[in-house]
Amino acid sequence: MTGQPHILLQPGQVSERVILCGDPARVTRIASLLADAKPLASNREFTSVNGQFQGHPIAVCSTGIGAPSAIIALEELIKCGGRQFIRVGSAGALQPQIALGDLIVAEAAVRDDGGSASYAPVAYPALANRLLVNGLSDYLQQYLQRHHLGIVRSHDSFYTDQELAICRQWHKLGVLAADMETAALFTVGRLRDVAVASVLNNVVLYGEHAADGINDYVAAETIMMQGEQLAARAALAALCQ
Ligand SMILES: O=P(O)(O)O[C@H]1O[C@H](CO)[C@@H](O)[C@H]1O
């Protein structure tokens, strides 16, 4: 049996507590925080690992870029046993006070993606699970880490010519940062009655074009790697509270 068509896992193979991330390389880094980490499967953009944190079974799975592949991962992970999910992602700031490596805990997300629209009209809100949000922000407060709580925007348009104007519009409305998966995960998670939250590491300063910021990601690697590690630790604490 090959299991689910994309993640290649079987029902029962995935822990209830799951960390999601876009980049498959991040799975290995997050799994280094787990005890007894064992690779599960790797297919296309979906790489998965099982391990333990403070005695709790935890799975980590990459979702690739954008809503369609994130939704596929979420749907298949739910079929295999996942019930609580935290995305440990990266984002571009939409507010000037958000520094590189700062973390953004999403309370809700603007649904500017196409994937979630195929599940529910865009008037349906994309809301995070409150308990997981509290767990994330409690952990970050306890360690006095710079973080920001609020609304993010998820989109499908990394290279559109209108991107800076679009960002300016959401900036004026107080939206904190942009990513490409949070809204879809929140929407589909609600519809499937599972808990979802998202903590994002800022890799682009407000006013920079996303593509330039991603180049800076390499130059400013240390500070953003610290952000990623902290986001993963906060996610583990929130899932195991
Ligand atoms: O670093 P990840 O988790 O992939 O998140 C962000 O990075 C990708 C774009 O570079 C998109 O997936 C966006 O949501």
Ligand SMILES: O=c1cc[nH]c(=O)[nH]1
């Ligand atoms: O600016 C950015 C950076 C990462 N991901 C995005 O979606 N936008």
